[in-house]
Amino acid sequence: MVVRAKIEREIQKHILKKEWDKAISLYQDLIDAGGESGDVYNRLGDMYMKKRDRASATEKYLKAIDLYVKDELYKNGTAVCSKMLRYGIERPDLYFRMAQLNAKLNLGFEAVRWFNMYLKNDSTLECLERFINEYKEMLTLLSNHELLHERVKNIYIKVGIKLEGMDEHFEIKKEGVSEKEKEFLLSAVTSAKAYIDEEHKGNRDKEIKIYRDMKLYKQAIGVLQQQLRESPDDMETMKLLGLCFLEDHKPRLASKIFKHIIENRGLSHETGEEIRGYLDTAREKMKYVTT
Known part of the structure; x- marks a missing residue:
């Protein structure tokens, strides 16, 4: 304790003189002397920010958050996350950590808000396996908030957006993924489908929109094809089907649909131009399709 107190006094002297490198070196000595804590890594991150070394600061801040979570100092963890976001x-x-920490603080609405922000990010899949246990823990915590049941259900749907095609991802990376983890991840898609069946059965327009929002294009295509069997001349349904084929990386099928629509003599000039634009996009994408 005497050694740590002495090091901390020396650190403060260097901070007052804005000698950041010396302060950082002493913080490392403090850690080596058994002084590892969320507070120490948080302050170490601040020193790197003073030096404009964002990469090192980020590394130390994330370590501080992990230690705060470990020590159940959840408010401290949210403070560090907020600071990082303020620094740009x-x-x-970070969004995920904010959701997790707020869930542990029993702040359900805030947890849901941050988790929704996390799920909107295109890089979510990259973090998915790292946080698999936290996902399960957090969704369990949130499910205990009766007033949040509808929002939690929507979160499962949004998880489904990111997990569509996850089966293939697991096949590529066979090691380190247990059957229970895989079962949990894929249950998100099942939950999404159950939500659609329960809430929007018979409302095909809403069903198609939800599937497209979730990037479950195969399901959307199935509903659209059923609609076309019932109404073969419905141009709007054909257009949506073509767009779903495009979104599902099937430009050849999309091209056939758009050509068929253009052949219809009853199209307005504006609609014709719109469909020709889609057809051009499909043809451009066909250049990069080998099968």
């Missing part, structure tokens, strides 16, 4: 350090895992 935008990372999808």
